[in-house]
Amino acid sequence: MDFFKIKKLGKARKSGGGGGEVVESEEETKAGNNAASDEQKGKILEDDPAAAAAGAGMDADAGNGAVEGQEEDDDDDDFITNEVKRRLKELRKNSFMVLIPEEECAEVEEDGEEEEEEGSSSREWMESDVGDGFPLCGFDSLYEKYCERMAVFDKMITQLLKDPGSFNISKKSPRSASKLASTLRNLSFKRRDDLQEDCEHLQQQQSEDDPYQTLETAYVGHVSLSWEALHCMYVHLSLILAAQPDNPTTYSCAAQAFQQFQVLLQRFVENEPFEQGSRVEIYARSRSSLSKLLQVPTFQVADGKYNAEDQVEPSIFASDLIKLLEESIMTFRLFLKKDKKKNSALMSVHSHTGSSIQQVQSSLDKKEVKVKELFKKKKGWKSKTWPATMEEVQLLFALIDIKVVSRVLRMAKLSKEQLLWCEEKMSKLDLSDNKLRRDGSPILFPC
Template identity: 35%
Template sequence: MARKRLLKSIESDFELVYVAQLCLSWEALHHQYIKVKNLDTSGVRNRRFHDNVAGEFQRFQVLLERFLEDERYEGKRVWNFVRGRFALKSLLQVPKLSGFVAEENDEEVERNVKQVLRAIEKCTEAFWVLVQTDRNQKLWWKLTTSLWSFSPVEDPRDVDLLSHLTRNLQKKEIWFKDFQGKKKCRFRKGIRPVVEESEKMEMLFTMIDMKLVSRVLQMSAVSSSQLKWCQEKLDSIHFNKGKLFRTGSCRLFPDS
């Protein structure tokens, strides 16, 4: 019995490390995307990224895809992550954007920035697959409040907040599916045959945000500060008049 409790405690600690790294990696990746997207939109002149920047993000994408491929033959995600980090320290470590070098050819500058932007977009798509396929989750949200005798909250006073966040997440997931359905319907009717690339990315960002909130709420132990982080994430997602509005959240995921 004591051994079982010890293993459960160790797994809970590793789960926190995994989820925290997942959330922090996403914030870093999203920040890098916004930074490069702004450069692409503003039309940077006479400067380009170092040659290896796009390659670093491509390697990050390959590591994510290789991790998922290996996981098909392994067990729980948390333990796979622990083994993966022992084998490769750079797993889930988002590359940095290095400085610029001088470049007089404007076409080369534009091509370079777009290449980096596309590499980050590919990483984002791979990251979505990573969070989407995290199946080793405890479905606390399926329990009614009367059955939450094994609630994951560290502070019993947070039970109501957990219940509220769970319902809010479910509502936003439903609204998002409805939003997606309307987009597909418009596409079929030819009202709007092409959805803007920026809108597609915002939809992808929203899906990742909601999936991460879901993962945090399903941890074996959730602190008050982590619940507040989830609340801020959900409050930043709005649906109004058939449009998706998403405001950025600057607060990093708390480790306690």
């Protein structure tokens, strides 16, 4: 490369045109005569001070010349260093050499970032801009991302329902699932190990061709996202009440929206036994006709301050709105309970190919047992009413967390990102010492 040639020229300039050997001989000669020159300087200072001053001037001139030569050499070294950095930058732009650090400080920063990322395998799915706790400034961005992801899953539902061939979903899915499961069962243990990749490819191909699994992904995505949004609404409003108990702001419009949210869920649960198809298909059809179904509203747009003269109907304050939120959460829990487990044929596929799914499921089952044990100790709390203490509220939220994660793990088509989301949700439930410590910071379900 060109900058290596420049480096050779710099070395040639240092040698004064005589080569490296001449420079070494001169340095040895100077080292050998160093003691004699010191003695001569001492005698000159004693005998003739004027001559000593002249000699000092000559030494200074020689020193200046040496400094100038050294500065020229430093300039050459700086030029070479800058040239190397410039070439490395070009290599980074034109290739994937991301492991080449630009400076030592960049290496320290990258190491620090890697150590922070080791704490959690699914931190990349925490894109809600809300860290530990619930700061009021991050709520708007969280709700905006919630609506965006809900819209992504809505598009999946709309595209499939527009397809004329997707109306017989309930007939397609069991056939393809049983075909895949029977293929795996007919393999011997040795052939299962040898043909593991073929089975995974078959599973992927069947999943891509099965519209039911796509609708199930959209349904589970809506359930998971709406629970995160509903939980954040409750905590956010609780913080407002704690900071301003006598807040004069009214929320009549927000109250109507949450009442509608609650009524739509109740109607869905009541009409589901009389509808044709599975829960996923019924939800897809209902969501396409009722866009507000399972869509958590926001209370950020308030009515304004209370004025008794302007109000005809009773005003809804924050203390009244939070009661509607509590009723909405209990209705959402009932909606989850009615989503009954069905032992599909694809669950056997997960048992052969997804050891990581089994590990998450095992951890989930253990934590569910512990939470239910703590729940039974609260004898005064009835499951159909809102808890009286904050400890009981956290137990209720933990039970809903477990229900949501359990529904995600029952999906026939489960991606790596969705599995990491489940791991992260379960890591936020600490049940050591027979006490529940729940981290309520939101994690939006991945698209």
